[in-house]
Amino acid sequence: MKKFILDLHVVERQLLHREYVLLKLTNPDAALPEMCPGQFAELRVDASKTTFLRRPISINFVDYERNEVWFLIRMIGDGTRALGLLREGDTLNAVLPLGNSFTMSGAQFPKVSDDASLLLVGGGVGTAPLLFLGSELKKRGYKPVFLLGARTAGDLLELEEFSKIGELFTTTEDGSQGERGFVVHHSVLQSRKFSWIYSCGPKPMMQAVAAYAAAAGRIPCEVSLENKMACGVGACLCCVENTKEGHKCVCKEGPVFNTEDLLWQN
Amino acid sequence: MRVQGRPGIQYGGFVMAELSVQIGKLQMKNPVMTASGTFGYGLEFEDFMDISRIGGIIVKGTTRYHREGNPYPRMAETPSGMLNAVGLQNKGVEYFCEYIYPQISGIDTNMIVNVSGSAVEDYAETARMINSLEKIPAIELNISCPNVKQGGMAFGVSAKGAAEVVSAVRKVYDKTLIVKLSPNVTNIAEIACAVEAAGADSVSLINTLLGMAIDAERRRPLLSTVTGGLSGPAVKPIALRMVWQVAKAVKIPVIGLGGIMNATDAIEFFLAGASAIQIGTANFIDPATCVKVIDGINDYLDRHHYSSVQEIVGALEL
Numbered sequence: 001m002k003k004f005i006l007d008l009h010v011v012e013r014q015l016l017h018r019e020y021v022l023l024k025l026t027n028p029d030a031a032l033p034e035m036c037p038g039q040f041a042e043l044r045v046d047a048s049k050t051t052f053l054r055r056p057i058s059i060n061f062v063d064y065e066r067n068e069v070w071f072l073i074r075m076i077g078d079g080t081r082a083l084g085l086l087r088e089g090d091t092l093n094a095v096l097p098l099g100n101s102f103t104m105s106g107a108q109f110p111k112v113s114d115d116a117s118l119l120l121v122g123g124g125v126g127t128a129p130l131l132f133l134g135s136e137l138k139k140r141g142y143k144p145v146f147l148l149g150a151r152t153a154g155d156l157l158e159l160e161e162f163s164k165i166g167e168l169f170t171t172t173e174d175g176s177q178g179e180r181g182f183v184v185h186h187s188v189l190q191s192r193k194f195s196w197i198y199s200c201g202p203k204p205m206m207q208a209v210a211a212y213a214a215a216a217g218r219i220p221c222e223v224s225l226e227n228k229m230a231c232g233v234g235a236c237l238c239c240v241e242n243t244k245e246g247h248k249c250v251c252k253e254g255p256v257f258n259t260e261d262l263l264w265q266n
Numbered sequence: 267m268r269v270q271g272r273p274g275i276q277y278g279g280f281v282m283a284e285l286s287v288q289i290g291k292l293q294m295k296n297p298v299m300t301a302s303g304t305f306g307y308g309l310e311f312e313d314f315m316d317i318s319r320i321g322g323i324i325v326k327g328t329t330r331y332h333r334e335g336n337p338y339p340r341m342a343e344t345p346s347g348m349l350n351a352v353g354l355q356n357k358g359v360e361y362f363c364e365y366i367y368p369q370i371s372g373i374d375t376n377m378i379v380n381v382s383g384s385a386v387e388d389y390a391e392t393a394r395m396i397n398s399l400e401k402i403p404a405i406e407l408n409i410s411c412p413n414v415k416q417g418g419m420a421f422g423v424s425a426k427g428a429a430e431v432v433s434a435v436r437k438v439y440d441k442t443l444i445v446k447l448s449p450n451v452t453n454i455a456e457i458a459c460a461v462e463a464a465g466a467d468s469v470s471l472i473n474t475l476l477g478m479a480i481d482a483e484r485r486r487p488l489l490s491t492v493t494g495g496l497s498g499p500a501v502k503p504i505a506l507r508m509v510w511q512v513a514k515a516v517k518i519p520v521i522g523l524g525g526i527m528n529a530t531d532a533i534e535f536f537l538a539g540a541s542a543i544q545i546g547t548a549n550f551i552d553p554a555t556c557v558k559v560i561d562g563i564n565d566y567l568d569r570h571h572y573s574s575v576q577e578i579v580g581a582l583e584l
Contacts, residue, residue: 003313005554044551052498053343053550095553228341230348230550235306237326237352238341246334247355252310 001097003233004033010090011068017154019075020125021084022060024068025092032069035062036101037133038224038256041071042232043083044093051079056229056251058129058200059097061161069096072128072157098232099255102133102198102222104140110195112141119194120166121147121183121209123201124155129224130200131158134165143167145194147186149205153177184208189216200224210259221259225250283567284574285560287321287542289519290442290467292404294321294376294542297575298532298560301523301546302327302380302406302446303352307370314553318374319560321542324406325370327380328396330388332358342479342488347498347525348547349477351491354382359392363399371401380446382408386421386434394438403441407432407466410448410473422448422473425460436465444521447471447512449501454508455515462516470521470544471512472505498547499525506538513539513580527555529562539580 008025016022026032042054061070075084086092103109110116118137120130127148134144144166150156153176162168169188170178179186183205189212197219199209206223213221227239227250234252241250243261248254285296299322305311308323317323335355342349356362362379370377379396383389389407396402409431410422421427432445445461447454449472458469474495479488487493505524513520522540526532527548535543548555563575572578 005314005552050345051343052346053348228339228343230341230350230547231304231306231310231553232550233306233310233553235310236304236341236350236550237335237355238350240335240338240340240355242338247338 001036002033003095003098005093005095008069008092008094010086010088010092013086013088016072016157019084020155020157021073021075022158023071023073023083023086023092025071025094026067026069032062032064032067033097035059035069035097037104037136038101038129039097039099040129040232040255041069041094041096042098042229043071045079045082046093047085048078048082051082053079053230054095054232055079055083056098056232057083058224058255059132060128060158061132061135070131072125074125095232099251100253102129102224102256103196104133104136108220114195116142116196117145117192117194118142119145119147119197121149121197121199121201121205123149123183123205124151125157126201126205126224126226127157127162128200130198131161131165133198134162138165145169145188145192147171147183147188149173149183149186149201182208184212194219197221198223206259207264210262210264213259214265222256223259223262224255225257226255227251283564283572284576285564287519287575289444289521289542290404292322292376292442292467295319296321296560296563297536297542298322298556298563299378299521299542299544300324300549300556301544302408303350304546304549307366308373308377309369311549311553315557317556320375320556321560322376322378322404323373324378324380324544325366326356327354327382327408328356328359328362328392329354329382329384330359330392332356332361337490339488339490340494342494344477344479344496344498345500347496347500349479349489349494349496350474351489351494353491359395363395367399367402371399376403377401378404378406378444380406380408381435383431386431389431390434390438393435397439397441404444405439405441406444406446406470407435408446408473410446410450422457423451425456428457429460429464432461432464432466442467444468444470446473448473449504449508449524450476455511458512458516462518466518468519468521468541469512469516470523472501472508472524475501475504497525499527501525502531506534509535509540510538510582526559527551529559529566532559532563533566533578536575536578537580537582539582541576541579
């Protein structure tokens with residue numbers, strides 16, 4: 001997929017909860033390029049004196065009709081804070097789309113006609129790419145099931161958007177919404193049988209989801225990994241994950257990996 | 267505004283300056299190169315610009331044998347720069363010759379291989395194998411990478427060690443030999459002179475500066491190797507100073523690098539004595555930096571009524 005360097009314009013900024021900001025951006029010059037769920041953008045941070053490198057942020061949603069791309073920003077450091085404090089009308093330089101994407105077809109992939117049951121498990125800001133993924137799956141005739149977890153009810157983001165796309169289950173650590181506890185303890189994992197699992201969130205959560213998938217009859221499980229990146233295009237080899245085939249770049253050969261290829265069990 | 271045209275020919279009031287330079291036997295259409303390890307094999311950046319416009323593309327560090335590199339984390343952002351400890355991850359020179367070379371040999375510019383090693387014989391053997399590749403007109407010898415425990419550091423920090431590896435490679439390599447110098451030395455001009463005497467056609471400097479970053483909250487280093495190589499604008503003043511010192515000390519052309527983010531930075535290196543420059547870390551911030559720098563150098567030369575880039579090499583007024 002061809003990559004672009006674009007000066008995007010902020011058309012909407014929503015403070016979702018405390019440190020979470022949703023940015024909706026448009027390309028004023030042309031139609032946005034085609035992007036796939038799981039891919040990310042390298043966003044240049046201009047308004048922070050302490051930030052030098054771009055910030056890799058996953059694509060939250062693409063609205064081709066409105067020519068909008070959405071990014072969910074968790075303001076956690078100086079760089080992401082500067083991004084989260086952008087205002088409507090500001091310009092944001094983005095390199096996109098980067099990385100591989102979640103599997104949505106192929107010989108191994110369950111068919112709609114086979115009553116496929118696809119589970120999308122997200123934690124915290126890691127729920128971001130699952131919105132785009134769910135909507136693309138829905139377009140293809142699937143009925144995605146979301147299982148989203150967070151610390152508190154307020155940390156569960158974009159629930160209205162998710163519920164428009166598919167069935168939604170939630171957990172919170174404090175019990176303020178959905179079942180109390182972690183996503184891997186949610187009752188839906190026991191009551192339903194899934195044929196494919198996607199996950200994005202904190203690494204311990206994804207590892208627990210991978211362990212569940214393996215134990216529940218080796219359900220194929222894809223995870224989107226996070227990593228500190230410099231180039232974002234596979235040139236600098238900084239953001240490696242150790243896999244069964246050696247070091248792989250999360251930015252180019254990921255961020256989506258099948259958990260069978262990772263060394264998480266060791 | 268950029269005007270297309272041949273050097274020296276006037277187009278509607280604009281004169282295209284002569285940007286071509288010669289490094290050893292290497293003819294370059296302009297003095298802008300990419301720094302090894304920051305530009306992959308060039309192919310990663312094809313979507314962003316016409317990479318054949320770049321004067322020379324120095325590809326990833328290549329060693330005699332496969333190297334898996336250092337464990338994660340390999341990178342830490344620092345004020346105006348970054349530390350890296352990649353550890354020369356590459357699949358070895360045989361893999362390069364068989365699988366990478368066919369993919370890059372058609373790129374219409376100078377494709378240069380950065381060669382590294384942990385023993386003199388490995389450097390020589392790697393260089394000898396690359397010597398036979400028709401479309402690789404030069405190599406850059408990395409005698410300075412600070413990341414590798416058993417790597418090039420030992421060669422690059424002494425005049426004797428540097429000369430030893432350069433002599434060994436010179437015996438088996440007859441194309442343009444560039445030697446990349448380490449800044450982690452007391453007297454870089456002395457090393458440069460030793461490398462020149464051993465047969466180098468050019469020196470490039472500076473490689474990364476040895477640095478360190480700590481996570482105070484966790485009381486742990488930010489890199490798996492504790493220390494790593496610092497690059498980016500943070501190192502530019504040191505790089506300029508070293509280029510200036512080395513350019514005065516040697517007769518061979520000097521290639522300057524270290525924190526160049528734009529054409530103005532590049533001009534500063536020419537004024538300090540560099541005949542060509544390399545763009546490294548800037549590729550991560552703006553993947554199209556190289557072509558912008560080429561255009562910007564041309565604009566500077568036009569604006570100051572120079573007809574060629576050679577006129578400003580070492581033209582610092584004291």
